[in-house]
Amino acid sequence: MKTTALHRFPPFSVHLFETLPSTNQTLWNLLDQGAEPGTVVIATQQTAGRGQWGRQWYSPAGGLYLSVAIAANLPAQQSFQMTLCSAWGIATALRDRRIPVSLKWPNDLILGERKFGGILTETKVQQGKITQAVVGVGINWANPVPETGINLQSFQANQPSCPIASLEMLAVVTLLGIVSGNEYCSTEGIETLLPSYQKLLTTIGRSVWVNGCRGVIVGISPTGDLRVSLCPGQSVNSVAAQEIYLKPGTISLGYG
Known part of the structure; x- marks a missing residue:
């Protein structure tokens, strides 16, 4: 990944919770109360997590559920870029730490051909422009997962080293991945990012x-x-x- 100055993002304001209905919804509530871009909500369990297209996101205790408010300067029809850039940024940040994460279009993180995490981007639009954006991420850390899923602790248990040693470290890497991916896309453009994104796709040639x-x-x-x-x-x-x-x-x- 090209190193870029994260000049569009202020210092983070992090809000930590054990259990929430939804980190995205809690963050929207904070934004309605005047919170700024850079506000982060993290929980280790959600009782009403949301996925793409209104689906319920299974969010048992032990996972990482993180939402961050981003200052987006995009037309409404380009909101998809935030999901693609966030997925690429997170995968790249984890791969830099020897966690071989790949991607499944449009919003899933894959590890060992199993679902490792997912991304939900929500926006508010005024006059055709995105005025506020929240990127929510759910990643399996130590939580139970379905047969098609995998958590990071079980993956690392079979590896010679443990590059992500704690849930806190996973949260930091994930957050910086979201920020770096969106900053790269903002400065270089989606066309520049797409070749790197496509190299991480598990479905090319399928x-x-x-x-x-x-x-x-x-x-x-x-x-x-x-x-x-x-x-x-x-x-x-x-x-x-x-x-x-x-x-x-x-x-x-x-x-x-």
């Missing part, structure tokens, strides 16, 4: 079916869509195409 047509995942577009190259002779909605773009939520990529 075959997928879209409306009965077979294709291969080839990358991510500058608008955050999944790029799928259709196999010869395939068409979608009776229209022949070499490549199609899929919006987040229109296809399930699974794990493993």
Whole structure:
């Protein structure tokens, strides 16, 4: 990762909790009371965590649940950049510490082909511009996980070293990853970041079916869509195409 000065972010104001309904919602409440960008809410359990598209985020005790307010200067239609940049930043920060995290489009962190964490970005918009943004992250530290998941403590137990020695260290690395990823995207642009993001994707080259047509995942577009190259002779909605773009939520990529 290119080192950049984190000039857009003030000193952090960190609020720690054992249990919350939702770190994102608590942070929004603080912003409504006048909190500034750089405010952080951290909990080790959520009782009403939220995921993408209104899904419930399973958040048992022992995990890292972190939300940070970011000063975004983006048109509303580019809000996806904050999720992609945050995911890339966190994965890169952890990989710098020998934790081989990869990514699953658009918002999942992967470790050992299992789900390690996820990201939920929420924004408030006025006159087509993002006025406030909250990036929420859930990462498995020592909490129980489903069969498709993995936590960091169990992964490190089978490694020769333990580069992330505590939940506090994981929180610091995660927070700095979010900040660095968004700062890099702000200064260099999403087009510059995308090649590095795509190198961390677990699904490049995977075959997928879209409306009965077979294709291969080839990358991510500058608008955050999944790029799928259709196999010869395939068409979608009776229209022949070499490549199609899929919006987040229109296809399930699974794990493993």
